[in-house]
C-alpha cells in the first residue's frame with residue numbers, strides 16, 4: 001500500500017468519522033502531538049473538527065441573465081471527505097471556481113483555512129491541490145514536465161511521491177499531454193493534485209474518464225489522504241463515488257443548497273421505500289398524506305415514506321395485495337428524492 005513518507009497511514013474504522021479519527025490518531029501520535037498543540041492553542045479537541053476549512057456565506061454568482069449560484073452556505077470541516085452533489089447545471093463548478101478565485105462572486109463571501117478566497121488566493125493555492133473538470137492545455141509538455149511545472153508553480157513537490165502515484169495509477173509520464181486519452185490526462189491531473197501533500201484537495205468531477213479499476217485505486221488514495229489529515233472536497237454526480245468515500249455531503253439544486261449533512265444522518269432520516277402491486281385498481285390519491293410520495297411504476301405503486309408509515313400500511317391492508325416489498329432508502333434513492341424536489 002502506498003504511504004507518504006511524512007505522514008503515517010492510519011486506516012479509519014467503520015463507525016468513526018474521519019475528523020474524529022484524525023484527532024484520535026494525531027493526539028496518540030508523538031510526531032503529531034506538537035502540531036496538534038500548535039493548531040489547538042489550548043482549545044478542546046472538539047474545537048479541532050468544528051473549525052471549518054472551507055466556509056461560504058451567502059455566496060452568490062450571477063452570470064448576467066443566467067443563474068449561477070444563490071446564497072450558497074457551506075461549511076467543510078478539517079478531515080472531511082465532502083461530496084458536493086447536484087445534477088447538470090446545478091452550480092457545482094461555479095462554486096468551486098469562485099472558491100479558487102477563477103471567477104468573482106456577485107455577493108457573499110468565501111474563505112479557506114480562515115483566509116479570504118479573493119484577497120489571499122495566492123497563499124491559499126499553495127496549500128491546496130486542485131483537479132479541474134478537464135486539462136485541455138499544455139499539449140506539447142510531457143506528463144512529467146507538466147507535473148514539474150505545477151510543482152514549481154506551487155513552490156515544491158515530492159518527486160518520489162509523484163512517481164509512486166504514477167506507478168499506482170499505471171500511467172507513463174514520458175508521453176506528451178496531447179497524446180494522452182481523457183482518462184490518462186485525468187490520472188496526471190490526480191497526481192498533480194496529490195503530490196505536494198496539500199492540506200486540502202478540491203476536485204471537480206474527479207472520476208470522469210477513469211475506468212472502474214482505476215476508480216477503485218483512486219478511492220483508496222482519497223481515503224488514505226484523508227487519514228493523513230488532508231481535507232477533501234469533491235463535486236460529483238456519480239452517487240456511488242460519494243457513497244463509497246464521503247462522510248459529509250451537500251446537494252445543490254438550481255443554484256441553491258438543498259441539504260448539507262453527514263452521510264450517516266442523511267441515511268437515518270431517509271425513511272423507507274414501499275413497492276406494492278394491488279390485485280385491484282387502487283387510486284394513488286388514497287396515499288396522499290404528509291411524508292408520503294406515491295408514483296406509479298411498472299404496474300406497482302412506489303412510495304417513499306418518511307412519515308405516516310402506519311397509515312400507509314393501514315391503507316394498503318384495505319385492498320387485495322398481489323406483491324409488496326419494503327426497504328430502507330438507499331443513498332441513491334435519497335439523492336434522487338432531493339434531485340426531484342423532495343425534502
Ligand SMILES: Nc1ncnc2c1ncn2[C@@H]1O[C@H](COP(=O)(O)OP(=O)(O)OP(=O)(O)O)[C@@H](O)[C@H]1O
Nearest residue numbers: 063066067068086087088089090091092093094095
Ligand atoms: N460562463 C458562464 N456564462 C453564463 N452562464 C454560466 C456560465 N458558467 C455557468 N453558467 C450557468 O451557471 C449555472 C451553473 O453552472 P455550473 O457549470 O456551475 O453547473 P454544474 O453543477 O457544474 O454542472 P455540470 O454537472 O453540468 O458540470 C448553469 O445554469 C450554467 O448555465
